[in-house]
Amino acid sequence: MATVTEKLEGMDVWLYHGQIYIPNTFSAGAVGSRFLIELRDKKRIMGMRCPTCNRVYVPARSICKDCFEQLDEWVEVSDKGTVLTYATDYETKSIQPTGSPIVYGIIQLDGADTGFVHMLGEVDPEQLRVGMRVQAVFQKEREGSILDIKYFKPLA
Amino acid sequence: MANRVAIVGIGQTYHTSKRDDVNQPEMVAEAVRSALTDAQLSIRDIESVFTGNMETFEGIFLPDHGMAAEIGALGKPGFKVNTGGTTGASAVAEGFYMVSSGLYDISMVIGFEKQDCGDTTAAISAAAVPVWAKGAATGAIGEFAKQALSYMEITGGTEEHAAMVRVKADKGACRNPYAHLKLGLQSIDEVLQSPYLVWPLRLLDFCPQSCGACALILATEKKAKKIHKKPVWLADVEVVHQEPFRAGVFGDPTGKETYTQHVACEKIYKRNNITDVRKQIDMAEIYEPSNWEELNLYEHLHFCKKGESWKLIEKGITEIEGEFPVNPSGGVISTNPIGATPVIRVAEAALQIRGDAGEHQVTRDTKTAIATALGGPNWTVMFLLKRSL
Ligand SMILES: [Zn+2]
Numbered sequence: 304m305a306t307v308t309e310k311l312e313g314m315d316v317w318l319y320h321g322q323i324y325i326p327n328t329f330s331a332g333a334v335g336s337r338f339l340i341e342l343r344d345k346k347r348i349m350g351m352r353c354p355t356c357n358r359v360y361v362p363a364r365s366i367c368k369d370c371f372e373q374l375d376e377w378v379e380v381s382d383k384g385t386v387l388t389y390a391t392d393y394e395t396k397s398i399q400p401t402g403s404p405i406v407y408g409i410i411q412l413d414g415a416d417t418g419f420v421h422m423l424g425e426v427d428p429e430q431l432r433v434g435m436r437v438q439a440v441f442q443k444e445r446e447g448s449i450l451d452i453k454y455f456k457p458l459a
Numbered sequence: 460m461a462n463r464v465a466i467v468g469i470g471q472t473y474h475t476s477k478r479d480d481v482n483q484p485e486m487v488a489e490a491v492r493s494a495l496t497d498a499q500l501s502i503r504d505i506e507s508v509f510t511g512n513m514e515t516f517e518g519i520f521l522p523d524h525g526m527a528a529e530i531g532a533l534g535k536p537g538f539k540v541n542t543g544g545t546t547g548a549s550a551v552a553e554g555f556y557m558v559s560s561g562l563y564d565i566s567m568v569i570g571f572e573k574q575d576c577g578d579t580t581a582a583i584s585a586a587a588v589p590v591w592a593k594g595a596a597t598g599a600i601g602e603f604a605k606q607a608l609s610y611m612e613i614t615g616g617t618e619e620h621a622a623m624v625r626v627k628a629d630k631g632a633c634r635n636p637y638a639h640l641k642l643g644l645q646s647i648d649e650v651l652q653s654p655y656l657v658w659p660l661r662l663l664d665f666c667p668q669s670c671g672a673c674a675l676i677l678a679t680e681k682k683a684k685k686i687h688k689k690p691v692w693l694a695d696v697e698v699v700h701q702e703p704f705r706a707g708v709f710g711d712p713t714g715k716e717t718y719t720q721h722v723a724c725e726k727i728y729k730r731n732n733i734t735d736v737r738k739q740i741d742m743a744e745i746y747e748p749s750n751w752e753e754l755n756l757y758e759h760l761h762f763c764k765k766g767e768s769w770k771l772i773e774k775g776i777t778e779i780e781g782e783f784p785v786n787p788s789g790g791v792i793s794t795n796p797i798g799a800t801p802v803i804r805v806a807e808a809a810l811q812i813r814g815d816a817g818e819h820q821v822t823r824d825t826k827t828a829i830a831t832a833l834g835g836p837n838w839t840v841m842f843l844l845k846r847s848l
Contacts (some may be wrong), residue, residue: 319589326578332482365485368528371502391753 334365339447341445361415381413382439424454461559465683465690468498468676474639474669475520484529489674493698496544501529506563510539511550512798517576520697543835548801562636570802598775604657607751616769623648623772632789634818638796639669671796691809694845697723701837719839721739737783741825746832752822784821801832
């Protein structure tokens with residue numbers, strides 16, 4: 304942590320510049336882990352259906368937001384879907400998964416009732432539009448990460 | 460006049476070091492379902508949901524972010540509080556205010572912490588105020604070691620007394636199905652052989668890092684009697700604030716004589732005409748991250764005269780079968796899922812009043828109990844619970 308002083312009308316005042324380091328290990332849980340394993344091993348995008356309201360959640364989750372049902376009905380949804388909205392970022396930072404420009408999209412996959420947040424690729428920013436049909440492109444080397452889907456590309 | 464408030468549902472998860480099988484929201488949902496089952500209510504009956512969690516301890520911001528489903532909060536009012544060690548107690552106080560004010564008839568409060576996700580001491584130290592605290596950041600252990608030293612110096616209590624408190628806690632934990640550490644300690648020698656962390660605090664003198672959640676359902680008098688055949692009344696609540704980095708206030712430079720506990724007791728005992736605590740109150744669930752702190756708290760909460768708390772443990776007064784049981788659940792030193800910990804204090808006191816504590820039910824018939832919490836900023840939250848008003 305660097306300590307610097309800055310002048311304030313004839314006296315020094317102290318500012319503390321620092322970076323906070325907090326280790327963490329986030330548990331995906333059994334349901335989240337199975338979702339990731341299906342991506343890694345079978346390139347399948349899995350959702351979970353609520354038996355009460357019939358909604359399909361993607362990514363899969365274990366409890367229905369509306370019904371409070373404990374969910375266990377796994378369903379595979381399509382790797383194709385529709386862009387509901389998007390945003391293009393030309394000033395990316397190191398925390399983000401790819402370089403600039405990065406196009407984020409909310410995609411409703413065919414068979415899902417929820418929006419799926421991911422990136423759009425192989426697309427000219429000029430051609431982007433809401434309602435665009437897209438398809439998942441998987442990484443060759445997959446490790447059980449949401450980024451095992453490289454991005455969604457426009458369907459020809 | 461405020462509305463009367465009762466606890467009508469109690470639920471907790473089992474507590475342990477690691478819960479790889481669930482993510483944090485899923486773990487919280489277990490406590491929520493358990494409280495709903497106890498109250499025989501549906502999630503739709505819950506009007507508002509208040510949560511408590513020590514943000515940064517799991518290494519993520521807004522841990523309640525993805526949790527609307529798991530706590531049944533979709534479309535309902537509610538928010539999260541974070542007040543350090545007292546977090547869960549602040550959440551219970553918040554639920555109490557909401558129901559007693561008449562805003563809601565039925566509210567749920569939930570405390571949770573999944574400590575396998577983060578590093579509590581790293582978070583406390585890394586994110587401490589740079590000017591006054593960062594250079595001396597020792598996490599909680601150093602703080603309680605200092606308290607232990609002051610305790611020995613001032614009262615003449617010894618490491619043997621602290622070890623007796625530790626063995627008592629373990630006896631309770633071994634009888635409590637939800638407790639985390641169940642060591643099966645046979646004698647104080649096992650405690651006295653454990654290595655020092657920060658002298659005079661030993662490994663066995665300090666709480667574990669636990670994963671767990673605890674939920675309470677609170678209701679107005681009118682609803683409470685319909686919901687549960689044994690409602691437990693939250694008869695009084697006091698929340699007292701302080702600042703952490705200038706511990707020595709009012710002639711107490713060591714910070715041992717915790718000011719906020721003094722204020723909380725003065726107010727609660729006065730309002731409820733309590734002059735002889737051990738006679739008028741039947742048991743207590745207090746917030747003791749260390750056995751040494753439990754000895755301190757006996758004095759601060761007026762369970763005994765100043766300097767005499769070690770006599771209580773020597774005489775077995777605070778044992779499960781004793782005259783004034785303290786922390787029959789095994790307490791914080793056995794189980795500490797931070798945000799949930801103070802909610803568990805209230806829950807356990809309520810279970811004792813209901814007579815539903817099972818194997819760790821105290822011998823003394825419990826009609827009145829107190830539950831307390833303390834935390835990093837030296838805040839105190841204190842509750843008075845009763846079987847009938
Ligand atoms: Zn549903």
